[in-house]
Amino acid sequence: MSNGGLDALIEALRCLPGVGPKSAQRMAYHLMQHDRAGAARLGNAIQHALQAIRHCRRCNTLTELEICERCASPKRDPSLLCVVETPVDMNMMEQTLAYHGLYYVLMGRISPLDGLGARQLELDRLLARATDGQVREVILATNYTNEGEATAHYITTMLKSQGVGVTRIARGVPVGGELEFVDSGTLAQALRERRVLAG
Amino acid sequence: MSNGGLDALIEALRCLPGVGPKSAQRMAYHLMQHDRAGAARLGNAIQHALQAIRHCRRCNTLTELEICERCASPKRDPSLLCVVETPVDMNMMEQTLAYHGLYYVLMGRISPLDGLGARQLELDRLLARATDGQVREVILATNYTNEGEATAHYITTMLKSQGVGVTRIARGVPVGGELEFVDSGTLAQALRERRVLAG
Numbered sequence: 001m002s003n004g005g006l007d008a009l010i011e012a013l014r015c016l017p018g019v020g021p022k023s024a025q026r027m028a029y030h031l032m033q034h035d036r037a038g039a040a041r042l043g044n045a046i047q048h049a050l051q052a053i054r055h056c057r058r059c060n061t062l063t064e065l066e067i068c069e070r071c072a073s074p075k076r077d078p079s080l081l082c083v084v085e086t087p088v089d090m091n092m093m094e095q096t097l098a099y100h101g102l103y104y105v106l107m108g109r110i111s112p113l114d115g116l117g118a119r120q121l122e123l124d125r126l127l128a129r130a131t132d133g134q135v136r137e138v139i140l141a142t143n144y145t146n147e148g149e150a151t152a153h154y155i156t157t158m159l160k161s162q163g164v165g166v167t168r169i170a171r172g173v174p175v176g177g178e179l180e181f182v183d184s185g186t187l188a189q190a191l192r193e194r195r196v197l198a199g
Numbered sequence: 200m201s202n203g204g205l206d207a208l209i210e211a212l213r214c215l216p217g218v219g220p221k222s223a224q225r226m227a228y229h230l231m232q233h234d235r236a237g238a239a240r241l242g243n244a245i246q247h248a249l250q251a252i253r254h255c256r257r258c259n260t261l262t263e264l265e266i267c268e269r270c271a272s273p274k275r276d277p278s279l280l281c282v283v284e285t286p287v288d289m290n291m292m293e294q295t296l297a298y299h300g301l302y303y304v305l306m307g308r309i310s311p312l313d314g315l316g317a318r319q320l321e322l323d324r325l326l327a328r329a330t331d332g333q334v335r336e337v338i339l340a341t342n343y344t345n346e347g348e349a350t351a352h353y354i355t356t357m358l359k360s361q362g363v364g365v366t367r368i369a370r371g372v373p374v375g376g377e378l379e380f381v382d383s384g385t386l387a388q389a390l391r392e393r394r395v396l397a398g
Contacts, residue, residue: 005244005251005263012244015237016215017229023217029286030216031245032252032261033306038214039245045204045211046230046242052204053231062231064204087228107232 006032058129060105061087070103077101079136081129083155085109085143093141101139104129109147110154118154126155130164137165144171205231257328259304260286269302276300278335280328282354284308284342292340300338303328308346309353317353325354329363336364343370 006028013024031039055061056068063069070076080101084090090103106121130138138159142148152168159166172190173182182190205227212223230238254260255267262268269275279300283289289302305320329337337358341347351367358365371389372381381389 005248006261009244009248012237012241013215015230015234015241016212016226018222018225025287025290026217027215028248029261031214032248033286035214036249038211039249042211042214043242043245043249045208046238046245049204049208049227049231050235050238050242062205062228087232088224091224 055107059090059103060107061090061103075100078134080139081135081137082139082141083126084141085148085151089141089143106142106151109142109145110151111147118158121151123155123158127158127162130159131162135164137167140166140168254306258289258302259306260289260302274299277333279338280334280336281338281340282325283340284347284350288340288342305341305350308341308344309350310346317357320350322354322357326357326361329358330361334363336366339365339367 009031010021010024010028013019013027014021016024019027031042052064053062054064056063056065056071058067058071061068061070065072077100080099081104082090082093082099082101083104083106084093085106085108087105090105093099093103104126106126108116108121110116110118110121129135138155140152140155142151156166156168170193171186172193173179173186179187208230209220209223209227212218212226213220215223218226230241251263252261253263255262255264255270257266257270260267260269264271276299279298280303281289281292281298281300282303282305283292284305284307286304289304292298292302303325305322305325307315307320309315309317309320328334337354339351339354341350341354355365355367369392370385371392372378372385378386
């Protein structure tokens, strides 16, 4: 094979989410033809990340430390615990600048079709955390998908039985969203969960 | 920084074509959380490819050999030379199983807006190849985009003046294509370039 290396690279690129055979081919040729420096950086970044990155022992997120910076920060309010599905979702919450409590990253969601149940998510660890005496409110910020909703429902049942306060982030019309372009399910929910205006 | 390695990985992933900040973040978390084996393979494949892959000295394509397998094959018809923009396009031609001549890969197209002219494409190398005495017909298989068309036009002018036979792949309604869904420019061309049916 004169192109074993290229074929191996194309095949290897397919481990990236959302990358099929066509994109992988295009990416491989791009790297080899137009951006060898970028390819070298990417190769090194992957090797380094594989060595350095692990899970925070408190919140599960990906970090290079035993306990991540957010969990270790004295500026965070330890009475609030926000539950998200992934580290990406945690970053989205952080970008709002509206939350100053701590996090618990599920690293997944309950999804029976994918063989993911409460056990795989190690929800007993979340239960232990939520009942450690410091947490007063658990804010569920899982996605508003079927799986995210099922996960939120399961966690609510689990925590309520232990007397922990549980809330769920609101759902409705996106800020800046026009009714014309919002799907009717969202609009129906926004109507159902309408709130009284002050004043 | 507790996440220097992760940030570096996210940044490095952006060298891939079509990957913006959001996708890069998703990819990095996916690799670190769900597919460390895939990440390791990808890292190795990149390092290996960077060392092994270079350009074929005859046709320009990416290969691990001095002269690629296709150029070296005695089964290929050396009187036909197909000009394509990229190695990916060459693969597309090969997949038709309808072509058995040789190739010349431009590794680009004439695109004044990107500062790419005839000189950057080293078209004199193509000219030398096309006038080596073996080639009887140069088949232009550049894209039917503005740049691909300009490139084809430039090459045609260059080769015609040297008395080399030049053809262009046909354009028209895609096989399996329905007129209802074909853009009107394509349809107009398909009408203009209609051919007489035998029988």
